[in-house]
Amino acid sequence: AQSVTQLGSHVSVSEGALVLLRCNYSSSVPPYLFWYVQYPNQGLQLLLKYTSAATLVKGINGFEAEFKKSETSFHLTKPSAHMSDAAEYFCAVSHGSGNTGKLIFGQGTTLQVKP
Amino acid sequence: DAGVTQSPTHLIKTRGQQVTLRCSPKSGHDTVSWYQQALGQGPQFIFQYYEEEERQRGNFPDRFSGHQFPNYSSELNVNALLLGDSALYLCASSLRSGGAGGYTFGSGTRLTVV
Numbered sequence: 001a002q003s004v005t006q007l008g009s010h011v012s013v014s015e016g017a018l019v020l021l022r023c024n025y026s027s028s029v030p031p032y033l034f035w036y037v038q039y040p041n042q043g044l045q046l047l048l049k050y051t052s053a054a055t056l057v058k059g060i061n062g063f064e065a066e067f068k069k070s071e072t073s074f075h076l077t078k079p080s081a082h083m084s085d086a087a088e089y090f091c092a093v094s095h096g097s098g099n100t101g102k103l104i105f106g107q108g109t110t111l112q113v114k115p
Numbered sequence: 116d117a118g119v120t121q122s123p124t125h126l127i128k129t130r131g132q133q134v135t136l137r138c139s140p141k142s143g144h145d146t147v148s149w150y151q152q153a154l155g156q157g158p159q160f161i162f163q164y165y166e167e168e169e170r171q172r173g174n175f176p177d178r179f180s181g182h183q184f185p186n187y188s189s190e191l192n193v194n195a196l197l198l199g200d201s202a203l204y205l206c207a208s209s210l211r212s213g214g215a216g217g218y219t220f221g222s223g224t225r226l227t228v229v
Contacts, residue, residue, distance in 0.1 A: 004157075034217065043119075043205055043220040044158070090157050100146060100211055103172055103218065105157030 002027045006106035014020065014114050019063075019078040021109050023091030032094035032114060033074045034103065035065055039087045047089075060068050061085070086113045119221035121206050127227045128196050132213040134226060136191040140208030141219045146170075147189040148218065149181060158205055164189055165211055193226075200229045 007022035020034045025031055032051050036044040048059025055067040074091060089109050094101040120139040128134050140147050146165045150158035160173035164183035166193075183189045193200055203225050207218040 036220075041220040041222075041225075044207075045220070046217055049217050053194075092157075100163075100165075100170075100209070102148065102160040102163060102173065103150075103158070106158070107157050108155075 002031070002104050003009070004088075004091050004093050004104055004106035006045055006091050006109050008109055009039040009107065010110045011113065012112040012114060013081045016080050019081045019085065019111065021089050021091075021111065023065075023076065023106060024072055025074060025091070027092045027093055030075045032101070033065075033067060034058065034092040034094065035063070035074075035076050036090045036092060036105075037087050038090065038108075044090065047076070081111075081113045083113050083115065086111055119206055119208050119219050121204075121221040123224060124222070124224045125132050125136040125227075127229060128176050129229055130196055132196050133192065133194045134196060135208075136193075136204050136224045136226070138189045138191070138206030138208075138221060140187050140189070140206075144208035144219065146209045146211045147183060147186050147187065148207045148209070149189070149191045150207065151175070152205055152223070154202070161191070196228045198228050201226060209212060 003026045006023045034049045035047040038044050048057045050057050050067045058064045063078045089099050089105045092103040122137045148163040149161040152158040161175050163171040169184045178194045180192045203223040205223045206221045209218045
């Protein structure tokens with residue numbers, strides 16, 4: 001069975017500091033992996049996705065993630081945090097293809113950005 | 116180009132009642148999935164519809180049912196509401212043949228059961 005674990009339910013960084021949000025997955029087949037962001041009272045917005053092409057994936061708003069099969073990890077990073085990055089972040093693995101398989105989400109990580 | 120539209124945005128129901136939530140997928144998308152997101156949790160997959168049929172189902176009781184119409188829009192129905200059904204219900208659409216383009220999510224319907 002597939003699963004996702006996000007390490008740290010709450011991460012706090014200073015504006016301009018490195019953002020690192022951790023995600024580990026479990027999958028018996030090559031996974032499709034996603035990072036989504038959710039602002040208060042809104043739906044989910046796709047930040048980036050891994051679909052077995054390049055292991056370093058660049059997304060929107062300066063975020064990127066690296067797929068490491070040996071570590072079963074897909075951590076999300078951003079070199080310099082901005083106040084507008086404060087939100088809830090979800091890592092997800094797809095059971096099947098990226099368009100038809102159900103998404104299995106982690107519990108989420110709340111990112112706080114301090115001025 | 117409109118994204119995924121969900122209605123209503125908020126809803127308050129009483130235990131035991133029935134509720135219907137609606138979703139219009141992004142233009143060009145043909146597959147609709149529904150997720151339940153309890154407060155402080157990640158979304159959980161309810162089911163997915165394609166060609167007006169339920170194709171996949173998560174671990175939800177039969178009280179949860181759905182429908183997809185010929186124009187690809189979808190409804191989620193929940194019968195005999197429980198307090199635990201209070202959550203944000205998210206609709207996501209995709210194009211089944213679109214490679215790994217991924218899903219587009221709506222802003223959700225906030226259901227409160229009292």
